[in-house]
Amino acid sequence: xxxxxxxxxxxxxxxxxxxxxxxxxxxxxxxxxxxxxxxxxxxxxxxxxxxxxxxxxxxxxxxxxxxxxxxxxxxxxxxxxxxxxxxxxxxxxxxxxxxxxxxxxxxxxxxxxxxxxxxxxxxxxxxxxxxxxxxxxxxxxxxxx
Numbered sequence: 001x002x003x004x005x006x007x008x009x010x011x012x013x014x015x016x017x018x019x020x021x022x023x024x025x026x027x028x029x030x031x032x033x034x035x036x037x038x039x040x041x042x043x044x045x046x047x048x049x050x051x052x053x054x055x056x057x058x059x060x061x062x063x064x065x066x067x068x069x070x071x072x073x074x075x076x077x078x079x080x081x082x083x084x085x086x087x088x089x090x091x092x093x094x095x096x097x098x099x100x101x102x103x104x105x106x107x108x109x110x111x112x113x114x115x116x117x118x119x120x121x122x123x124x125x126x127x128x129x130x131x132x133x134x135x136x137x138x139x140x141x142x143x144x145x
Contacts, residue, residue, distance in 0.1 A: 004030040004042040008049045015053040023053050040075070044084035047072035048091050055095070065095055083124065086112050090128045097135060106135040 011026035027050045034043050051068030054061045072088035075081075089112040093105035113128045120129070 001037075001039055001041075003033050004039075004046050007033070008042065008046045011053060012049050015056045018058075020053070020057050027053065040079070044072045044076040044079065044081060044088060047075065048084075048088050051091055051095075062095060062099065066092065069095065082112070082115055086116070086124050086128055089113075090124070090131060093131055093135070097131070102135055102138045106132065109135070 007026045007030035011023045011030070014020070014023035014026060027046065030042075030046045031050075034040055034046065047068045051065040051072065054065035054068060069088055069092035073085060073092060076085035076088050089109050093109040096102070096105035096108070109128060109132055113125070113132055116125060119125055
């Protein structure tokens, strides 16, 4: 049950050390374990982390990252897992911001963030709020393409 969690964290650590073959091996093993056991409670986060690794790679792959982030979002929504949904939405919104898709990023993240009524001191909600403020300032500055 805990294997996908451990493997995804190990994958992220490998990626941060620049050991991308090991990172992808861990992600693939985590996904295989999820598919084999049908124990899906960590599936959204495994996919989100895979997206992050795709962006950290020596040859960043934004399309691959977006696919992983979108899958993480779908899984989180199916599971009604708002914390996982927030993480996935934040990651995808950051990618879209970096691609100049500021309106889409804000439209994605704002309703997910708005769902929360407590926990605003957590890292995830602080990051989402900061990103939303950044996206709003771009709107007010007329920075949209």
